[in-house]
Amino acid sequence: MIEFREVSKTYPDGTRAVEDFSLVIPARRITVLVGSSGSGKTTLMRMINRMVDPSSGTVEIDGRDISKIEPVRLRRGIGYVMQNSGLLPHRTVAENIATVPRLSGVSRADARKRALAMMDTVGLVRTLADRYPSQLSGGQQQRVGVARGLAIDPNILLMDEPFSAVDPIVRAELQQEVLRLQKELAKTIVFVSHDIDEAFLLGDEVVVLEQGGRIVQQGAPEQILAEPANDFVATFIGADRGKRRLTISDAASRGDDRVLVDAGGYPVGVIAAPGGRLAVGHPSPKSRSISNKTDQAGDA
Amino acid sequence: MNWGWIGSNLGLIGGRVLEHLALTAPPIVIGLVLSIPLGYWAGRSQVARSILLSLGGVLYTIPSIALLVLVPVVLGLAILDPLNLVFALSIYAVAIMVRSAADAFASVPQDVLASATAVGFSRWQRFFAVELPLAVPVLLAGIRVVSVSTVSLASVGALIGIDQLGSFFTDAFQRSFLTEAIVGIVCILLLAALYDVILSRIGRAITPWNHARRMAAPQIYAPQDAEVL
Numbered sequence: 001m002i003e004f005r006e007v008s009k010t011y012p013d014g015t016r017a018v019e020d021f022s023l024v025i026p027a028r029r030i031t032v033l034v035g036s037s038g039s040g041k042t043t044l045m046r047m048i049n050r051m052v053d054p055s056s057g058t059v060e061i062d063g064r065d066i067s068k069i070e071p072v073r074l075r076r077g078i079g080y081v082m083q084n085s086g087l088l089p090h091r092t093v094a095e096n097i098a099t100v101p102r103l104s105g106v107s108r109a110d111a112r113k114r115a116l117a118m119m120d121t122v123g124l125v126r127t128l129a130d131r132y133p134s135q136l137s138g139g140q141q142q143r144v145g146v147a148r149g150l151a152i153d154p155n156i157l158l159m160d161e162p163f164s165a166v167d168p169i170v171r172a173e174l175q176q177e178v179l180r181l182q183k184e185l186a187k188t189i190v191f192v193s194h195d196i197d198e199a200f201l202l203g204d205e206v207v208v209l210e211q212g213g214r215i216v217q218q219g220a221p222e223q224i225l226a227e228p229a230n231d232f233v234a235t236f237i238g239a240d241r242g243k244r245r246l247t248i249s250d251a252a253s254r255g256d257d258r259v260l261v262d263a264g265g266y267p268v269g270v271i272a273a274p275g276g277r278l279a280v281g282h283p284s285p286k287s288r289s290i291s292n293k294t295d296q297a298g299d300a
Numbered sequence: 301m302n303w304g305w306i307g308s309n310l311g312l313i314g315g316r317v318l319e320h321l322a323l324t325a326p327p328i329v330i331g332l333v334l335s336i337p338l339g340y341w342a343g344r345s346q347v348a349r350s351i352l353l354s355l356g357g358v359l360y361t362i363p364s365i366a367l368l369v370l371v372p373v374v375l376g377l378a379i380l381d382p383l384n385l386v387f388a389l390s391i392y393a394v395a396i397m398v399r400s401a402a403d404a405f406a407s408v409p410q411d412v413l414a415s416a417t418a419v420g421f422s423r424w425q426r427f428f429a430v431e432l433p434l435a436v437p438v439l440l441a442g443i444r445v446v447s448v449s450t451v452s453l454a455s456v457g458a459l460i461g462i463d464q465l466g467s468f469f470t471d472a473f474q475r476s477f478l479t480e481a482i483v484g485i486v487c488i489l490l491l492a493a494l495y496d497v498i499l500s501r502i503g504r505a506i507t508p509w510n511h512a513r514r515m516a517a518p519q520i521y522a523p524q525d526a527e528v529l
Binding site: 046049051072073075076080082083084085086087088089090091099100103104131132134135148149158 | 409411412414415416417418419420421422425430433434507508509512
């Protein structure tokens with residue numbers, strides 16, 4: 001569990017990035033901080049591994065005030081994945097993944113063995129192990145970034161807009177990959193995004209932020225979608241434009257079934273005639289069980 | 301062109317080449333080593349950058365003869381001591397190299413540095429394992445310029461009686477003997493080329509990631525990588 005207590009951050013030039021921010025991030029679930037630029041979401045995430053120290057207030061991990069923990073040691077225990085992967089361009093894929101184990105004193109051979117195993121976990125073929133990051137596609141680089149973040153098997157994984165620079169198709173695959181990994185590994189993931197669709201897809205818990213790190217709304221995606229707290233949230237999630245409204249299309253229906261289309265006219269599913277059950281054409285990412293993870297909560 | 305003179309003076313020519321080498325290698329190394337911390341400092345602070353770069357510019361404009369006369373006075377060395385030349389050449393090397401080094405450290409991408417910090421590199425580890433290796437290509441470009449300039453500048457030492465390839469020019473002038481001047485010029489050019497080849501070879505050897513790009517042609521890997529993105 002990660003807890004922000006009345007945290008503020010004022011930069012030397014007087015910019016107030018975050019003001020009086022309090023939040024509890026539950027263990028072993030995905031919490032997405034979502035907001036437009038200037039909402040302080042990246043600043044907040046960087047407070048968790050002390051890349052940024054708050055001007056006032058405290059951040060606690062499992063009840064420990066992290067300002068008492070030496071930053072380098074703290075960071076080696078927290079996975080970090082960032083935009084453009086942030087890989088070391090002069091190190092091979094395997095060396096990149098092995099970076100943190102090597103820093104923590106694991107032998108070269110063991111670190112490589114672990115790196116190769118991590119490549120399997122994130123769906124990278126081992127033949128890529130000795131390539132340099134510049135020789136990989138954007139999607140592969142992000143997978144290496146995720147593998148590096150997970151290489152020390154951290155309890156906490158910070159993901160700072162990791163998929164915003166890859167094309168939409170690859171992004172969708174990577175998002176599914178995160179959900180798959182999370183089902184397997186059950187980490188405490190803090191994910192920063194400016195994309196509300198990504199937030200709803202990935203987040204067990206979504207925190208919508210406004211300028212200065214003000215929490216406008218917080219809750220499960222379903223909750224936020226059903227009851228946007230105010231006009232800002234409604235606009236942000238596209239509810240005001242009817243973007244998420246589904247309508248029944250008679251034209252596209254077959255027999256007694258009814259086809260559901262979204263605001264863009266894109267068919268999203270079929271209401272089958274017997275019983276009126278909604279049978280979505282492909283397995284919805286939201287069909288994964290959230291409750292089975294909360295059982296293991298408690299030790300992030 | 302007096303080929304006979306060349307034939308009977310091979311020993312002298314070879315000796316002066318070696319002397320030239322001995323006088324120019326230390327300043328190049330000193331220039332590189334000193335410019336790394338200075339350039340790193342210049343990369344971290346705007347104030348340091350403007351001070352160091354203007355200082356470098358000023359040092360480089362000092363006429364070499366004036367510097368060669370001043371150095372023994374300042375260092376308290378004998379006027380004919382070769383160390384005077386080494387010291388003066390080192391000053392010029394640092395003066396040029398500081399700018400390259402500052403640019404070299406500035407060329408390291410910010411997001412790479414941020415991510416290195418984020419995954420737990422300490423400041424020193426980050427410097428030696430990330431910043432220095434990634435600065436190598438630009439450092440190398442700078443040191444190649446320095447090596448050529450040092451090799452040619454060293455010949456001025458002949459004017460204060462320090463023997464090396466430049467001595468062929470003073471001799472040629474005093475004796476109105478063109479062959480010696482040509483021999484001096486050709487040897488200096490060859491020596492400069494030798495430095496350049498050696499330095500670029502070293503550079504290639506220690507930056508393998510910079511030469512791996514061409515292997516990235518997608519069509520070579522597409523079939524095998526298709527299912528993994």
